[in-house]
Amino acid sequence: MDWDKLRIFHAVADAGSLTHAGDTLHLSQSAVSRQIRSLEEMLNTTLFHRHARGLILTEQGELLFDATRAMSRRLDAASARIRDSEEEVFGELRVTTTTGFGTLWLAPRLPALFTQYPDLNIDLMLEERVLDLPMREADVAIRMKEPSQADLVRKKLMSVRMRLYATQAYLDQAGMLTEVEQIGAHRLIAQNPGAFQVASGKQLVESLLSYDRPRLLHVNNYFGVLQAVLSNLGIGVLPDYVTEDFPGLVRVLPEIESGEVPVFLAYPEELRQSKRIAAFRDFVQEEIMEYRRRRRDSPEG
Numbered sequence: 001m002d003w004d005k006l007r008i009f010h011a012v013a014d015a016g017s018l019t020h021a022g023d024t025l026h027l028s029q030s031a032v033s034r035q036i037r038s039l040e041e042m043l044n045t046t047l048f049h050r051h052a053r054g055l056i057l058t059e060q061g062e063l064l065f066d067a068t069r070a071m072s073r074r075l076d077a078a079s080a081r082i083r084d085s086e087e088e089v090f091g092e093l094r095v096t097t098t099t100g101f102g103t104l105w106l107a108p109r110l111p112a113l114f115t116q117y118p119d120l121n122i123d124l125m126l127e128e129r130v131l132d133l134p135m136r137e138a139d140v141a142i143r144m145k146e147p148s149q150a151d152l153v154r155k156k157l158m159s160v161r162m163r164l165y166a167t168q169a170y171l172d173q174a175g176m177l178t179e180v181e182q183i184g185a186h187r188l189i190a191q192n193p194g195a196f197q198v199a200s201g202k203q204l205v206e207s208l209l210s211y212d213r214p215r216l217l218h219v220n221n222y223f224g225v226l227q228a229v230l231s232n233l234g235i236g237v238l239p240d241y242v243t244e245d246f247p248g249l250v251r252v253l254p255e256i257e258s259g260e261v262p263v264f265l266a267y268p269e270e271l272r273q274s275k276r277i278a279a280f281r282d283f284v285q286e287e288i289m290e291y292r293r294r295r296r297d298s299p300e301g
Contacts, residue, residue: 002042005036005039006064006068006071008021008027009039010072012055013047013048013055016056018032043064047061089119090117091121093122093280094140095125095141096125096140096141096142098221099223100221101142102126102142103223106284112287113283122280134150134268139267139271140265140266145262146262147266151268152269154264154266158262159263160241161200161257161258161259163251164251167249170234180256181212183214184211184213184214185214186214187233187235188205188236190205190216190219193205195220198261200259201258203258204237204256204257208237222242239261
């Protein structure tokens with residue numbers, strides 16, 4: 001099968017448009033159209049339904065697109081490994097983690113990484129969905145549970161706990177809690193127990209809701225919970241690492257906290273020799289060690 005035609009087909013399927021694919025490939029629309037027609041004739045099938053607003057893959061086109069997508073990912077992996085044979089750390093590294101950890105812990109520390117490696121580009125993908133590392137949806141992941149996917153190098157970085165925090169301004173106005181039964185007199189800011197989140201966080205919220213039911217503000221990630229807490233809206237369920245960068249938060253009911261939540265770093269086995277992966281992994285581990293040291297020296301410990 002003609003590799004050049006497959007490359008053009010993949011670009012058209014990805015863009016959903018001959019014109020957009022031509023712009024990406026630096027080819028005219030007519031040249032792209034000729035290549036697609038030639039491929040369809042070669043395979044004796046129709047790959048696209050033509051509509052006024054663009055192109056839609058047929059069932060046969062979907063099958064071919066699945067194959068070219070897998071080929072593209074494998075080629076990207078091979079290209080990355082070839083580039084990483086050089087001594088320099090450069091190029092793009094796709095990092096995925098949760099919205100909370102990515103915005104509240106990782107992103108504020110990235111300037112130090114870029115100072116070390118100015119030619120390294122980070123594509124930071126923040127979402128709760130677990131991306132498929134072996135299929136190269138991302139290069140490296142930091143997750144709040146041990147990854148279950150096969151063929152991954154994985155390392156536990158640390159553990160965190162979910163705790164209750166508020167601002168002093170809110171507590172001055174609403175009053176400090178001395179026992180958990182008083183939670184009903186306050187607004188609880190947390191993720192909805194039915195939303196995707198770490199099990200320990202969900203269990204803590206459910207236990208708090210079993211008391212005299214408080215007023216509620218549900219936010220679908222910890223970054224949003226933190227912003228609501230900082231706006232003096234109530235008492236938030238937040239990971240304990242937020243206190244380092246927001247020391248003005250006051251811990252409420254210190255005896256109340258979730259179980260430990262493990263934090264893992266993982267990447268595909270085939271990228272074990274990647275210098276970009278090694279640079280990012282070592283940087284995160286060093287930051288974790290420094291974070292742990294500061295936590296040990298802090299009054300909260």
